[in-house]
Amino acid sequence: MGVHVLLVPWSAQGHLTPVLQLARVLACNPEFLITLVLNARASARVESASSALPRHHSIKVQVICDGLNPDPSHTPSMDDVVASVPIMQQNLQTLVGDLMASPHPVTCLISGTFCYWSKSVARAFNIPRVELWSSPAFIYSIGFFHHRLIEEGLVPLKGQRSNTWITGIPGLPPMKATEFVKELTPTEEEIQADPEKVPRMLKRLQNTYSEARDQYRILVNSIYDLESQSFDALCEEQVHAYAVGPLFLHNVGVDASNQRFTEPRTSLYKEDRSCLQWLGSRAPASTLYVAFGSDSRMEKQDIQELALGLEASGHNFLWAIRPGSIVGDLSVADVLPEGFEERVANRGLIVSWAPQTDVLSHSAIGGFLSHCGWNSTLEALWMGVPILGWPQRADQGVNQFFIREVWKVGLAVEMDEDSKVSRISIEKAVRLLMVGEEGSLAREKVKEVKKLMLKVTNDGGSSRRNLDQFIQDLYHLAQDRCST
Structure with missing residues (x-):
């Protein structure tokens, strides 16, 4: 049998x-x-x-x-x-x-x-x-040991997230509540608004x-x-x-000699493979890939700040904006700053969904602005691409903490008290990743992790x-x- x-x-x-x-x-x-x-x-x-x-x-x-x-x-x-x-x-x-x-x-x-x-x-x-x-x-440990946060009085949170440190999860270093799983650390105000939370x-x-x-x-x-x-x-x-x-x-579909996946990555969205031809016209390691996964949804303001930050950075970028990923079901045309696409036409491309593993393995890619979802993180590490983290929800903030602080294979976009980013913080982070010393160090660390993965x-x-x-x-x- x-x-x-x-x-x-x-x-x-x-x-x-x-x-x-x-x-x-x-x-x-x-x-x-x-x-x-x-x-x-x-x-x-x-x-x-x-x-x-x-x-x-x-x-x-x-x-x-x-x-x-x-x-x-x-x-x-x-x-x-x-x-x-x-x-x-x-x-x-x-x-x-x-x-x-x-x-x-x-x-x-x-x-x-x-x-x-x-x-x-x-x-x-x-x-x-x-x-x-x-x-x-x-x-997994966060979910399994979550009861300890309640026993220690850390849940519900009693102060500002930025001033609260989460401790008590075995195997996890202390980290600020702003980077922890927000869905598992409700504040007193959130509980007052929703007692069943x-x-x-x-x-x-x-x-x-x-x-x-x-x-x-x-x-x-x-x-x-x-x-x-x-x-x-x-x-x-x-x-x-x-x-x-x-x-x-x-x-058997992975060829370790050239990093490419010979079996397609399963995608629930239609991929625009024309971006690969566009990447072929870019210089090696010159382009930032921007994508926020299959479930994240972003506000109009965040999209606009990101667009203006990418423009100000002066770097090439390939940006995947998934259908339905903008809050309010707005279209890309509804949210991009006026004249943005025309101003960046010679160095930027927006697609609805990209063949991610093919993009990350392309020689033109020098960095990945990511939500830090785990599949995307593993793919970037294998392709030797340093990560610029902008987590959106769930486990992504903790993943980013390990990417930045523990494994040192990437950087983070700076956020304010309300977890919002500005065009200035995006511009600064992109430049640091693509041409700064911090980005170079992350690039070397990624190579070490790639060897470990193999x-x-x-x-x-x-x-x-x-x-x-x-x-x-x-x-x-x-x-x-x-x-x-």
């Missing part, structure tokens, strides 16, 4: 990407069957964007309904997603029941950590559940992390050497978290060993099930 892995991703692109990378890795093993479970909206988005799902005879896609609007242009609220959980759970249970009665019963269920409702399905059929964590281990937050944390010790594995798309203290802190709590990243470097994913490397051991354990699980 072969190994049948059921993959259940959280449907946002940042979570879907590493799941598909893992699917490709697992499918390369003999006697492995992979069933990828998507909700209707994620499936429709992938289809509408003409994105390449993993094309392998061992990978099958199964679409199940979650009761939400399947229109790929629709973005459900978090409350809608939470309300849909019982439907998704019931439909997944039905699917697993059918598969368990088939000639290829499920050996293991791997789901995104936030798909907490899959725990009960795995228990119902006595299937080991594995979590795939798509962020660094230090972010903390109960909702604690319920989601309970659902997500309360059974962490009981999971068969937690696979983390990260590198042990970059955050050993966080992995060790989780291990001391009997949380079986293992670094297996970067997952894209385990794929080392840990090569035969004998720590991430490779962890992934190989996991694959062998799946074989043993399948054999044990067959013999009972």
Whole structure:
């Protein structure tokens, strides 16, 4: 009997990407069957964007309904997603029941950590559940150890974020609340405005992390050497978290000699590949790539300040402004300063969505102004591109802290008390990154991290060993099930 892995991703692109990378890795093993479970909206988005799902005879896609609007242009609220959980759970249970009665019963269920409702399905059929964590281990630690912030009186925040230091998370150095996960550190004023804010937050944390010790594995798309203290802190709590990243470097589709991905990056948006031809006319390391990921939304004022800061910097730039990424559903033409595109026509290009890995590997790129999402961070580090951080939400501020203060592979755009940036701060940061001494130092550090990434994913490397051991354990699980 072969190994049948059921993959259940959280449907946002940042979570879907590493799941598909893992699917490709697992499918390369003999006697492995992979069933990828998507909700209707994620499936429709992938289809509408003409994105390449993993094309392998061992990978099958199964679409199940979650009761939400399947229109790929629709973005459900978090409350809608939470309300849909019982439907998704019931439909997944039905699917697993059918598969368990088939000639290829499920050996293991791997789901995104936030798909907490899959725990009960795995228990119902006595299937080991594995979590795939798509962020660094230090972010998992924040969720797992969050109760300590409450015990120490740090939540709710009682003063200004800029004057409050967050401590008490094992494996995490002290940092200002302005860089911490804002969704997990509400202020007293925010709670007064919404008394249910903390109960909702604690319920989601309970659902997500309360059974962490009981999971068969937690696979983390990260590198042990970059955050050993966080992995060790989780291990001391009997949380079986293992670094297996970067997952894209385990794929047969990565050519380490030229850094390029020969398999396309899964995208839920239509890519404008004409920008690659434009980059071909730029000098080496002369161009700043600007992109804020698949989910961030920015205010009109931020877009305008960014535009004017890029203009004032005097550097070439390629700027991806995703459809629907501007608050108020405004168009690019609605928000750009008057005459901006004409003034920068000889050195700037705006596209709706770029083929990011191809852009980052292009010789013309000398820096990446990023929201510091984890997939984007890993891709930039592998391509040897220093990062200029402007985090937007969730884990991105903490990621930026490690990029700037711990790994020293990038810089940050300076923000004011309200987390706003100005054209002056953008102009200054771009120049520092592209031609300043700070940028040069970050560029050298990135090269060191790139070597580390290759080392840990090569035969004998720590991430490779962890992934190989996991694959062998799946074989043993399948054999044990067959013999009972």
